[in-house]
Amino acid sequence: MSQETRELRLAATLVEFADTLIGDFDPALHLSRLADRCVEFLGARGAGVTLLEGSGRPGPVVHSAGQQPSVRELLEWEQESGPVRESLASGKAARAVPLASREAAARWPEFTAAARRFGIASTYAVPLRRHEMLLGALSVYAPHPPSAGGELAIAQTLADATTVGLLNHRAYAQYRKLAGQLREALASRVRIEQAKGMLAERWGTSPDGAFDTLRQYARRNRLPLDQVARAVVHRALTDVQLHPDRSGPG
Template identity: 35%
Template sequence: MSTKTRETQLSDAFVKLADTLVDDFDVVDLLHWLVEECTEILDTQAGGLLLVDQAGLLQLVASTSEEAELVEIFQLAAGDGPCLDCFRTGEAVTVGDLEAESHRWPKFSAEALRLGFRSVHATPLRLRSQIIGTMNLFSHHVGALAPTDIAVAQALANVATIGILQERNIRTSQVLSEQLQHALDSRILIEQAKGVIAATTGMSMSEAFSAMREYARNRNLPLRQVADGVIDRRVQVGRPALK
Protein backbone atom coordinates (compact mmCIF):
# COMPACT_ATOMS: atom_id res chain seq x y z
CA MET A 1 0.00 0.00 0.00
CA SER A 2 1.34 3.43 -0.88
CA THR A 3 2.47 5.80 1.88
CA LYS A 4 0.45 8.57 0.22
CA THR A 5 -2.86 9.53 1.76
CA ARG A 6 -5.98 8.27 0.04
CA GLU A 7 -6.91 11.82 -0.93
CA THR A 8 -3.51 12.37 -2.55
CA GLN A 9 -3.75 9.07 -4.39
CA LEU A 10 -7.17 9.99 -5.76
CA SER A 11 -6.05 13.46 -6.77
CA ASP A 12 -2.95 12.09 -8.50
CA ALA A 13 -5.00 9.42 -10.26
CA PHE A 14 -7.51 11.86 -11.73
CA VAL A 15 -4.77 14.30 -12.77
CA LYS A 16 -2.78 11.55 -14.46
CA LEU A 17 -5.89 10.18 -16.14
CA ALA A 18 -6.84 13.63 -17.45
CA ASP A 19 -3.28 14.26 -18.67
CA THR A 20 -3.16 10.88 -20.40
CA LEU A 21 -6.38 11.50 -22.29
CA VAL A 22 -5.23 14.85 -23.67
CA ASP A 23 -2.77 13.28 -26.11
CA ASP A 24 -2.89 10.31 -28.47
CA PHE A 25 -2.72 7.57 -25.86
CA ASP A 26 -2.03 3.84 -25.69
CA VAL A 27 -5.38 2.24 -24.81
CA VAL A 28 -3.83 -0.99 -23.53
CA ASP A 29 -1.40 0.86 -21.25
CA LEU A 30 -4.22 3.09 -20.01
CA LEU A 31 -6.37 0.10 -19.06
CA HIS A 32 -3.50 -1.64 -17.26
CA TRP A 33 -2.80 1.56 -15.36
CA LEU A 34 -6.49 1.99 -14.48
CA VAL A 35 -6.91 -1.45 -12.93
CA GLU A 36 -3.57 -1.22 -11.09
CA GLU A 37 -4.41 2.20 -9.69
CA CYS A 38 -7.88 1.15 -8.53
CA THR A 39 -6.48 -2.00 -6.93
CA GLU A 40 -4.06 0.07 -4.88
CA ILE A 41 -6.36 2.97 -3.99
CA LEU A 42 -9.22 0.70 -2.93
CA ASP A 43 -6.94 -1.68 -1.00
CA THR A 44 -7.84 -4.79 -2.98
CA GLN A 45 -5.34 -7.48 -3.89
CA ALA A 46 -5.88 -8.04 -7.62
CA GLY A 47 -7.82 -6.78 -10.58
CA GLY A 48 -8.76 -7.52 -14.16
CA LEU A 49 -10.33 -5.62 -17.02
CA LEU A 50 -12.54 -7.06 -19.75
CA LEU A 51 -13.41 -5.40 -23.08
CA VAL A 52 -16.09 -6.34 -25.56
CA ASP A 53 -14.85 -7.59 -28.94
CA GLN A 54 -16.34 -7.20 -32.42
CA ALA A 55 -18.53 -10.25 -31.85
CA GLY A 56 -20.01 -8.70 -28.70
CA LEU A 57 -18.11 -11.05 -26.38
CA LEU A 58 -15.94 -10.04 -23.44
CA GLN A 59 -12.20 -10.65 -23.61
CA LEU A 60 -9.48 -10.10 -21.02
CA VAL A 61 -7.27 -7.11 -21.83
CA ALA A 62 -5.53 -6.30 -18.52
CA SER A 63 -4.80 -7.94 -15.18
CA THR A 64 -2.60 -7.23 -12.17
CA SER A 65 -1.53 -10.80 -11.42
CA GLU A 66 -1.52 -14.32 -12.79
CA GLU A 67 -4.24 -15.27 -10.29
CA ALA A 68 -6.50 -12.45 -11.49
CA GLU A 69 -5.86 -13.48 -15.10
CA LEU A 70 -6.75 -17.10 -14.35
CA VAL A 71 -9.99 -16.30 -12.56
CA GLU A 72 -11.07 -13.90 -15.32
CA ILE A 73 -10.32 -16.43 -18.07
CA PHE A 74 -12.16 -19.13 -16.12
CA GLN A 75 -15.17 -16.85 -15.70
CA LEU A 76 -15.27 -16.13 -19.42
CA ALA A 77 -15.00 -19.83 -20.24
CA ALA A 78 -17.79 -20.70 -17.78
CA GLY A 79 -19.97 -17.93 -19.21
CA ASP A 80 -21.15 -16.92 -15.77
CA GLY A 81 -19.96 -14.73 -12.90
CA PRO A 82 -20.35 -11.31 -11.26
CA CYS A 83 -18.25 -9.56 -13.91
CA LEU A 84 -20.44 -10.94 -16.70
CA ASP A 85 -23.58 -9.96 -14.80
CA CYS A 86 -22.13 -6.45 -14.48
CA PHE A 87 -21.60 -6.26 -18.24
CA ARG A 88 -25.06 -7.60 -19.05
CA THR A 89 -26.89 -5.21 -16.73
CA GLY A 90 -24.58 -2.19 -16.85
CA GLU A 91 -24.72 -2.03 -13.06
CA ALA A 92 -21.96 -2.56 -10.48
CA VAL A 93 -21.95 -5.97 -8.77
CA THR A 94 -20.48 -6.32 -5.28
CA VAL A 95 -20.00 -9.70 -3.60
CA GLY A 96 -18.74 -9.34 -0.03
CA ASP A 97 -18.51 -13.08 0.66
CA LEU A 98 -18.00 -15.35 -2.34
CA GLU A 99 -18.29 -18.49 -0.25
CA ALA A 100 -21.63 -17.46 1.24
CA GLU A 101 -22.97 -16.47 -2.19
CA SER A 102 -21.38 -19.30 -4.15
CA HIS A 103 -24.80 -20.59 -5.23
CA ARG A 104 -25.12 -17.61 -7.57
CA TRP A 105 -22.09 -18.57 -9.67
CA PRO A 106 -20.96 -22.04 -8.49
CA LYS A 107 -18.14 -22.62 -10.99
CA PHE A 108 -16.72 -19.12 -10.81
CA SER A 109 -16.93 -19.01 -7.02
CA ALA A 110 -15.14 -22.34 -6.63
CA GLU A 111 -12.28 -21.21 -8.87
CA ALA A 112 -12.00 -17.77 -7.25
CA LEU A 113 -11.93 -19.31 -3.77
CA ARG A 114 -9.32 -21.84 -4.90
CA LEU A 115 -7.11 -18.95 -6.00
CA GLY A 116 -7.51 -17.23 -2.64
CA PHE A 117 -10.13 -14.60 -3.44
CA ARG A 118 -12.94 -14.09 -0.93
CA SER A 119 -14.78 -11.07 -2.34
CA VAL A 120 -15.14 -9.26 -5.66
CA HIS A 121 -16.45 -5.99 -7.05
CA ALA A 122 -17.27 -5.45 -10.73
CA THR A 123 -17.60 -1.96 -12.22
CA PRO A 124 -19.00 -1.31 -15.72
CA LEU A 125 -17.05 0.71 -18.27
CA ARG A 126 -20.08 2.66 -19.32
CA LEU A 127 -21.04 5.94 -20.93
CA ARG A 128 -24.80 6.41 -20.67
CA SER A 129 -26.28 3.31 -22.38
CA GLN A 130 -23.05 2.19 -24.03
CA ILE A 131 -21.10 -0.50 -22.14
CA ILE A 132 -17.68 -1.46 -23.47
CA GLY A 133 -16.42 -3.71 -20.66
CA THR A 134 -15.96 -4.19 -16.93
CA MET A 135 -13.24 -3.58 -14.35
CA ASN A 136 -13.09 -6.20 -11.62
CA LEU A 137 -11.37 -5.98 -8.23
CA PHE A 138 -10.64 -9.05 -6.11
CA SER A 139 -9.85 -9.26 -2.38
CA HIS A 140 -8.34 -11.97 -0.22
CA HIS A 141 -10.63 -11.03 2.65
CA VAL A 142 -14.39 -11.09 3.19
CA GLY A 143 -16.16 -7.76 2.99
CA ALA A 144 -17.94 -5.66 0.37
CA LEU A 145 -16.50 -2.38 -0.85
CA ALA A 146 -17.89 0.65 0.95
CA PRO A 147 -20.26 2.88 -1.03
CA THR A 148 -17.58 5.59 -1.24
CA ASP A 149 -15.10 3.05 -2.69
CA ILE A 150 -17.68 1.88 -5.22
CA ALA A 151 -18.18 5.50 -6.27
CA VAL A 152 -14.41 5.99 -6.68
CA ALA A 153 -14.08 2.89 -8.87
CA GLN A 154 -17.01 4.00 -11.02
CA ALA A 155 -15.71 7.56 -11.36
CA LEU A 156 -12.27 6.43 -12.55
CA ALA A 157 -13.83 3.89 -14.92
CA ASN A 158 -16.19 6.56 -16.29
CA VAL A 159 -13.37 8.99 -17.10
CA ALA A 160 -11.36 6.26 -18.82
CA THR A 161 -14.43 5.15 -20.80
CA ILE A 162 -15.12 8.69 -21.98
CA GLY A 163 -11.53 8.96 -23.18
CA ILE A 164 -11.70 5.67 -25.05
CA LEU A 165 -15.01 6.53 -26.69
CA GLN A 166 -13.85 10.00 -27.72
CA GLU A 167 -10.35 9.09 -28.94
CA ARG A 168 -9.80 10.34 -32.49
CA ASN A 169 -13.37 11.70 -32.49
CA ILE A 170 -15.05 8.30 -32.75
CA ARG A 171 -18.49 8.76 -34.28
CA THR A 172 -19.63 5.31 -35.37
CA SER A 173 -20.05 2.00 -33.61
CA GLN A 174 -18.00 0.31 -36.35
CA VAL A 175 -14.96 2.50 -35.64
CA LEU A 176 -15.33 1.91 -31.92
CA SER A 177 -15.62 -1.84 -32.47
CA GLU A 178 -12.45 -1.82 -34.57
CA GLN A 179 -10.58 0.18 -31.94
CA LEU A 180 -11.56 -2.10 -29.08
CA GLN A 181 -10.64 -5.12 -31.21
CA HIS A 182 -7.25 -3.52 -31.86
CA ALA A 183 -6.74 -3.24 -28.09
CA LEU A 184 -7.65 -6.91 -27.64
CA ASP A 185 -5.33 -7.96 -30.47
CA SER A 186 -2.58 -5.91 -28.85
CA ARG A 187 -2.98 -7.88 -25.65
CA ILE A 188 -2.34 -11.14 -27.52
CA LEU A 189 0.94 -9.75 -28.88
CA ILE A 190 1.88 -8.43 -25.44
CA GLU A 191 1.27 -11.85 -23.88
CA GLN A 192 3.50 -13.45 -26.52
CA ALA A 193 6.21 -10.86 -25.92
CA LYS A 194 6.02 -11.42 -22.16
CA GLY A 195 6.66 -15.10 -22.79
CA VAL A 196 9.68 -14.33 -24.98
CA ILE A 197 11.18 -12.02 -22.36
CA ALA A 198 10.52 -14.47 -19.54
CA ALA A 199 12.09 -17.32 -21.50
CA THR A 200 15.22 -15.39 -22.49
CA THR A 201 15.87 -13.48 -19.25
CA GLY A 202 14.46 -15.64 -16.48
CA MET A 203 12.03 -12.91 -15.40
CA SER A 204 8.56 -13.77 -14.21
CA MET A 205 5.68 -12.88 -16.52
CA SER A 206 4.82 -9.96 -14.26
CA GLU A 207 8.40 -8.66 -14.33
CA ALA A 208 8.50 -9.09 -18.09
CA PHE A 209 5.41 -6.93 -18.52
CA SER A 210 6.78 -4.24 -16.19
CA ALA A 211 10.05 -4.21 -18.12
CA MET A 212 8.28 -3.94 -21.47
CA ARG A 213 6.03 -1.14 -20.26
CA GLU A 214 9.02 0.74 -18.81
CA TYR A 215 10.83 0.38 -22.14
CA ALA A 216 7.78 1.71 -24.01
CA ARG A 217 7.26 4.67 -21.70
CA ASN A 218 10.94 5.68 -21.67
CA ARG A 219 10.90 5.84 -25.48
CA ASN A 220 7.33 7.11 -25.88
CA LEU A 221 6.34 4.03 -27.87
CA PRO A 222 3.04 2.10 -27.92
CA LEU A 223 3.18 -1.20 -26.03
CA ARG A 224 2.07 -3.03 -29.15
CA GLN A 225 5.05 -1.71 -31.11
CA VAL A 226 7.47 -2.81 -28.40
CA ALA A 227 5.80 -6.22 -28.23
CA ASP A 228 6.20 -6.61 -32.01
CA GLY A 229 9.88 -5.77 -31.67
CA VAL A 230 10.39 -8.27 -28.85
CA ILE A 231 8.70 -11.08 -30.80
CA ASP A 232 10.77 -10.30 -33.92
CA ARG A 233 13.94 -10.07 -31.77
CA ARG A 234 14.49 -6.46 -32.87
CA VAL A 235 14.02 -5.16 -29.33
CA GLN A 236 15.81 -6.37 -26.21
CA VAL A 237 14.17 -5.50 -22.92
CA GLY A 238 16.09 -5.59 -19.64
CA ARG A 239 14.88 -5.85 -16.09
CA PRO A 240 12.67 -2.97 -14.86
CA ALA A 241 14.30 -0.38 -12.65
CA LEU A 242 13.77 -0.78 -8.92
CA LYS A 243 11.28 1.67 -7.43
Protein backbone atom coordinates in the same frame (compact mmCIF):
# COMPACT_ATOMS: atom_id res chain seq x y z
CA MET B 1 -1.21 6.00 3.36
CA SER B 2 -2.95 8.81 5.28
CA GLN B 3 -6.47 9.87 4.31
CA GLU B 4 -5.23 13.22 2.98
CA THR B 5 -2.47 11.57 0.95
CA ARG B 6 -4.94 9.01 -0.38
CA GLU B 7 -7.38 11.70 -1.49
CA LEU B 8 -4.64 13.69 -3.21
CA ARG B 9 -3.37 10.55 -4.93
CA LEU B 10 -6.89 9.70 -6.07
CA ALA B 11 -7.37 13.20 -7.48
CA ALA B 12 -4.08 12.94 -9.37
CA THR B 13 -5.17 9.57 -10.76
CA LEU B 14 -8.42 11.00 -12.09
CA VAL B 15 -6.44 13.71 -13.89
CA GLU B 16 -4.07 11.03 -15.23
CA PHE B 17 -6.99 9.02 -16.63
CA ALA B 18 -8.40 12.13 -18.34
CA ASP B 19 -5.06 13.05 -19.99
CA THR B 20 -5.48 11.02 -23.18
CA LEU B 21 -5.27 13.68 -25.89
CA ILE B 22 -1.83 12.58 -27.05
CA GLY B 23 -0.67 10.96 -30.26
CA ASP B 24 1.09 7.96 -28.71
CA PHE B 25 -1.76 7.01 -26.37
CA ASP B 26 -1.86 3.26 -25.60
CA PRO B 27 -5.36 1.99 -24.66
CA ALA B 28 -4.01 -1.28 -23.23
CA LEU B 29 -1.61 0.60 -20.96
CA HIS B 30 -4.44 2.92 -19.96
CA LEU B 31 -6.57 -0.04 -18.84
CA SER B 32 -3.61 -1.70 -17.15
CA ARG B 33 -3.13 1.45 -15.06
CA LEU B 34 -6.76 1.19 -13.99
CA ALA B 35 -6.06 -2.29 -12.62
CA ASP B 36 -2.96 -0.99 -10.83
CA ARG B 37 -4.87 1.86 -9.20
CA CYS B 38 -7.58 -0.52 -7.97
CA VAL B 39 -4.93 -2.56 -6.20
CA GLU B 40 -3.47 0.66 -4.75
CA PHE B 41 -6.65 2.36 -3.58
CA LEU B 42 -8.91 -0.58 -2.78
CA GLY B 43 -6.46 -2.97 -1.20
CA ALA B 44 -7.41 -5.50 -3.86
CA ARG B 45 -5.54 -8.70 -4.52
CA GLY B 46 -5.89 -7.93 -8.21
CA ALA B 47 -8.11 -6.36 -10.85
CA GLY B 48 -8.66 -6.45 -14.58
CA VAL B 49 -10.85 -5.23 -17.40
CA THR B 50 -12.90 -7.41 -19.72
CA LEU B 51 -13.69 -5.59 -22.95
CA LEU B 52 -16.94 -6.03 -24.82
CA GLU B 53 -16.77 -7.17 -28.43
CA GLY B 54 -19.02 -5.86 -31.18
CA SER B 55 -21.00 -9.11 -31.03
CA GLY B 56 -21.89 -8.36 -27.41
CA ARG B 57 -19.75 -11.18 -26.02
CA PRO B 58 -16.89 -10.70 -23.54
CA GLY B 59 -13.66 -10.14 -25.42
CA PRO B 60 -10.03 -9.41 -24.56
CA VAL B 61 -8.97 -9.01 -20.94
CA VAL B 62 -6.46 -6.42 -19.73
CA HIS B 63 -4.68 -6.53 -16.39
CA SER B 64 -1.58 -5.17 -14.75
CA ALA B 65 1.67 -6.31 -16.31
CA GLY B 66 2.80 -7.57 -12.91
CA GLN B 67 -0.46 -9.32 -12.11
CA GLN B 68 -0.32 -12.75 -10.50
CA PRO B 69 -1.21 -15.73 -12.73
CA SER B 70 -4.17 -16.48 -10.43
CA VAL B 71 -5.77 -13.14 -11.30
CA ARG B 72 -5.30 -13.73 -15.01
CA GLU B 73 -6.96 -17.12 -14.61
CA LEU B 74 -9.91 -15.63 -12.74
CA LEU B 75 -10.43 -13.06 -15.49
CA GLU B 76 -10.65 -15.93 -17.96
CA TRP B 77 -13.17 -17.74 -15.72
CA GLU B 78 -15.32 -14.62 -15.73
CA GLN B 79 -15.67 -14.85 -19.50
CA GLU B 80 -18.31 -17.51 -18.79
CA SER B 81 -19.62 -16.78 -15.29
CA GLY B 82 -18.98 -14.20 -12.61
CA PRO B 83 -19.59 -10.56 -11.60
CA VAL B 84 -18.00 -9.17 -14.79
CA ARG B 85 -20.27 -11.28 -16.99
CA GLU B 86 -23.29 -9.97 -15.08
CA SER B 87 -22.07 -6.37 -15.27
CA LEU B 88 -21.54 -6.68 -19.02
CA ALA B 89 -25.03 -8.12 -19.45
CA SER B 90 -26.78 -5.46 -17.37
CA GLY B 91 -24.51 -2.45 -17.91
CA LYS B 92 -24.65 -1.92 -14.14
CA ALA B 93 -22.40 -2.66 -11.18
CA ALA B 94 -22.39 -6.16 -9.69
CA ARG B 95 -22.19 -5.56 -5.94
CA ALA B 96 -19.61 -7.22 -3.75
CA VAL B 97 -20.51 -10.76 -2.71
CA PRO B 98 -18.72 -12.86 -0.06
CA LEU B 99 -17.39 -15.87 -1.91
CA ALA B 100 -17.92 -18.06 1.15
CA SER B 101 -21.66 -17.45 0.88
CA ARG B 102 -24.29 -19.76 -0.57
CA GLU B 103 -25.29 -16.96 -2.92
CA ALA B 104 -21.88 -16.91 -4.59
CA ALA B 105 -21.72 -20.69 -4.84
CA ALA B 106 -25.16 -20.79 -6.43
CA ARG B 107 -24.58 -17.90 -8.87
CA TRP B 108 -21.05 -18.70 -10.04
CA PRO B 109 -20.02 -22.17 -8.83
CA GLU B 110 -16.91 -22.68 -10.96
CA PHE B 111 -15.67 -19.11 -10.62
CA THR B 112 -16.32 -19.07 -6.87
CA ALA B 113 -14.41 -22.31 -6.32
CA ALA B 114 -11.44 -20.98 -8.31
CA ALA B 115 -11.44 -17.60 -6.53
CA ARG B 116 -11.56 -19.16 -3.07
CA ARG B 117 -8.72 -21.46 -4.02
CA PHE B 118 -6.64 -18.34 -4.73
CA GLY B 119 -7.50 -16.68 -1.43
CA ILE B 120 -10.08 -14.21 -2.79
CA ALA B 121 -12.76 -13.44 -0.18
CA SER B 122 -15.04 -11.20 -2.22
CA THR B 123 -15.34 -9.77 -5.69
CA TYR B 124 -17.35 -7.15 -7.49
CA ALA B 125 -17.52 -5.53 -10.92
CA VAL B 126 -18.41 -2.12 -12.33
CA PRO B 127 -19.10 -1.18 -15.95
CA LEU B 128 -16.90 0.98 -18.16
CA ARG B 129 -19.83 2.91 -19.47
CA ARG B 130 -20.64 6.43 -20.64
CA HIS B 131 -24.33 7.11 -21.22
CA GLU B 132 -25.49 4.33 -23.57
CA MET B 133 -22.00 3.24 -24.65
CA LEU B 134 -20.69 0.18 -22.79
CA LEU B 135 -17.03 -0.60 -23.42
CA GLY B 136 -16.46 -3.35 -20.87
CA ALA B 137 -16.35 -4.02 -17.14
CA LEU B 138 -13.81 -3.81 -14.35
CA SER B 139 -13.45 -6.76 -11.98
CA VAL B 140 -11.93 -6.30 -8.52
CA TYR B 141 -10.73 -9.22 -6.38
CA ALA B 142 -10.50 -8.48 -2.66
CA PRO B 143 -8.78 -10.54 0.06
CA HIS B 144 -11.37 -9.44 2.62
CA PRO B 145 -15.18 -9.64 2.92
CA PRO B 146 -17.31 -6.79 1.55
CA SER B 147 -17.31 -3.66 3.69
CA ALA B 148 -19.24 -0.42 3.82
CA GLY B 149 -16.10 1.57 3.05
CA GLY B 150 -17.23 2.78 -0.36
CA GLU B 151 -14.91 0.53 -2.38
CA LEU B 152 -17.59 -0.04 -5.04
CA ALA B 153 -18.10 3.72 -5.47
CA ILE B 154 -14.35 4.33 -5.77
CA ALA B 155 -14.02 1.53 -8.33
CA GLN B 156 -16.89 3.02 -10.33
CA THR B 157 -15.32 6.48 -10.19
CA LEU B 158 -12.01 5.12 -11.48
CA ALA B 159 -13.82 3.16 -14.20
CA ASP B 160 -15.81 6.25 -15.22
CA ALA B 161 -12.67 8.38 -15.50
CA THR B 162 -10.98 5.67 -17.56
CA THR B 163 -13.97 5.42 -19.89
CA VAL B 164 -14.11 9.18 -20.43
CA GLY B 165 -10.39 9.15 -21.24
CA LEU B 166 -10.83 6.35 -23.77
CA LEU B 167 -13.77 8.02 -25.49
CA ASN B 168 -12.04 11.42 -25.52
CA HIS B 169 -9.01 9.89 -27.19
CA ARG B 170 -11.17 8.15 -29.77
CA ALA B 171 -12.86 11.46 -30.61
CA TYR B 172 -9.45 13.15 -30.71
CA ALA B 173 -8.05 10.47 -33.05
CA GLN B 174 -11.07 10.79 -35.33
CA TYR B 175 -10.65 14.56 -35.36
CA ARG B 176 -6.97 14.25 -36.26
CA LYS B 177 -7.82 11.85 -39.06
CA LEU B 178 -10.52 14.16 -40.38
CA ALA B 179 -8.19 17.17 -40.15
CA GLY B 180 -5.57 15.27 -42.13
CA GLN B 181 -8.13 14.35 -44.77
CA LEU B 182 -9.25 17.96 -45.03
CA ARG B 183 -5.68 19.19 -45.37
CA GLU B 184 -5.03 16.69 -48.14
CA ALA B 185 -8.29 17.59 -49.89
CA LEU B 186 -7.38 21.27 -49.80
CA ALA B 187 -3.86 20.56 -51.05
CA SER B 188 -5.31 18.44 -53.84
CA ARG B 189 -7.68 21.22 -54.82
CA VAL B 190 -4.79 23.70 -54.92
CA ARG B 191 -2.78 21.38 -57.20
CA ILE B 192 -5.72 20.91 -59.55
CA GLU B 193 -6.30 24.66 -59.77
CA GLN B 194 -2.59 25.20 -60.37
CA ALA B 195 -2.53 22.60 -63.15
CA LYS B 196 -5.63 24.13 -64.75
CA GLY B 197 -4.03 27.56 -64.73
CA MET B 198 -0.76 26.30 -66.21
CA LEU B 199 -2.51 24.50 -69.08
CA ALA B 200 -4.98 27.31 -69.75
CA GLU B 201 -2.16 29.83 -70.03
CA ARG B 202 0.00 27.56 -72.15
CA TRP B 203 -2.79 26.54 -74.50
CA GLY B 204 -4.62 29.85 -74.59
CA THR B 205 -7.85 28.20 -73.49
CA SER B 206 -10.27 28.59 -70.61
CA PRO B 207 -9.63 27.02 -67.19
CA ASP B 208 -12.76 24.90 -67.69
CA GLY B 209 -11.40 23.58 -70.96
CA ALA B 210 -8.08 22.74 -69.34
CA PHE B 211 -9.93 20.99 -66.51
CA ASP B 212 -11.90 18.87 -68.99
CA THR B 213 -8.61 17.74 -70.53
CA LEU B 214 -7.21 16.80 -67.13
CA ARG B 215 -10.34 14.86 -66.25
CA GLN B 216 -10.46 13.02 -69.57
CA TYR B 217 -6.81 11.98 -69.25
CA ALA B 218 -7.43 10.75 -65.68
CA ARG B 219 -10.43 8.69 -66.84
CA ARG B 220 -8.64 7.21 -69.86
CA ASN B 221 -5.74 6.09 -67.70
CA ARG B 222 -7.77 5.29 -64.58
CA LEU B 223 -5.76 7.65 -62.44
CA PRO B 224 -6.81 9.96 -59.60
CA LEU B 225 -7.30 13.51 -60.83
CA ASP B 226 -4.94 14.81 -58.15
CA GLN B 227 -2.17 12.50 -59.40
CA VAL B 228 -2.57 13.87 -62.93
CA ALA B 229 -2.57 17.45 -61.66
CA ARG B 230 0.59 16.75 -59.65
CA ALA B 231 2.29 15.40 -62.78
CA VAL B 232 1.30 18.52 -64.74
CA VAL B 233 2.62 20.84 -62.03
CA HIS B 234 5.94 18.97 -61.97
CA ARG B 235 6.04 18.85 -65.80
CA ALA B 236 6.04 15.06 -65.83
CA LEU B 237 3.33 15.01 -68.55
CA THR B 238 3.69 16.53 -71.99
CA ASP B 239 0.96 18.32 -73.89
CA VAL B 240 0.83 15.47 -76.40
CA GLN B 241 0.32 12.91 -73.65
CA LEU B 242 -2.45 14.97 -72.16
CA HIS B 243 -4.12 15.86 -75.44
CA PRO B 244 -2.96 13.73 -78.42
CA ASP B 245 -4.71 16.05 -80.89
CA ARG B 246 -2.83 19.07 -79.59
CA SER B 247 0.66 20.02 -80.54
CA GLY B 248 2.51 22.22 -78.10
CA PRO B 249 5.83 22.94 -76.50
CA GLY B 250 5.33 20.14 -73.78
